[in-house]
Amino acid sequence: QQQVKQSPQSLIVQKGGISIINCAYENTAFDYFPWYQQFPGKGPALLIAIRPDVSEKKEGRFTISFNKSAKQFSLHIMDSQPGDSATYFCAASKGGSNYKLTFGKGTLLTVNP
Amino acid sequence: DAGVTQSPTHLIKTRGQHVTLRCSPISGHKSVSWYQQVLGQGPQFIFQYYEKEERGRGNFPDRFSARQFPNYSSELNVNALLLGDSALYLCASSFSERPPYFGPGTRLTVL
Numbered sequence: 733q734q735q736v737k738q739s740p741q742s743l744i745v746q747k748g749g750i751s752i753i754n755c756a757y758e759n760t761a762f763d764y765f766p767w768y769q770q771f772p773g774k775g776p777a778l779l780i781a782i783r784p785d786v787s788e789k790k791e792g793r794f795t796i797s798f799n800k801s802a803k804q805f806s807l808h809i810m811d812s813q814p815g816d817s818a819t820y821f822c823a824a825s826k827g828g829s830n831y832k833l834t835f836g837k838g839t840l841l842t843v844n845p
Numbered sequence: 846d847a848g849v850t851q852s853p854t855h856l857i858k859t860r861g862q863h864v865t866l867r868c869s870p871i872s873g874h875k876s877v878s879w880y881q882q883v884l885g886q887g888p889q890f891i892f893q894y895y896e897k898e899e900r901g902r903g904n905f906p907d908r909f910s911a912r913q914f915p916n917y918s919s920e921l922n923v924n925a926l927l928l929g930d931s932a933l934y935l936c937a938s939s940f941s942e943r944p945p946y947f948g949p950g951t952r953l954t955v956l
């Protein structure tokens with residue numbers, strides 16, 4: 733079963749626009765929600781992460797919004813740049829086992845110049 | 846500082862063969878985990894080792910095994926390769942319970 737559902741599968745945004753990627757989870761035991769960015773030929777790189785005791789976390793142009801009651805969280809990329817073009821994965825883990833991540837299927841983001 | 850390193854970068858094997866993938870963690874990281882990333886999918890957790898002991902195992906068959914050495918480097922072994930084992934194998938290291946840092950992966954192709 734897919735414990736973390738991610739949408740959309742792909743996304744095209746114009747330079748300067750806002751990119752929004754959504755994830756939903758099923759397991760209420762999840763207590764850590766990171767987002768990873770992956771460029772072709774590279775491993776995933778941690779972008780930003782949130783715990784369910786806060787509803788929003790912002791780091792630079794990247795913001796995570798978290799809705800615990802709906803079991804949903806999303807990544808917002810403000811002022812999207814062509815260099816942001818990559819595959820983005822949401823993930824979740826539980827019980828302090830942050831090494832054991834359950835990933836979504838990924839979103840391929842293309843930012844046009 | 847060097848990140849997580851993996852070798853080889855690419856590997857081609859035939860069905861039924863055995864493969865060994867290697868990983869060196871970030872200096873100071875004692876935890877190593879392995880993930881399988883099939884094309885078009887997110888990584889799937891295979892194993893985690895901490896201080897040379899297996900601490901977690903994902904839903905993978907016994908053909909998959911791993912170990913961690915005294916210097917915290919690790920090997921992933923896959924026996925009796927199947928076509929479906931073709932994937933990018935990612936190694937990640939972490940400090941204590943912090944989130945993992947991933948290496949560039951080993952691309953395994955099974956023919």
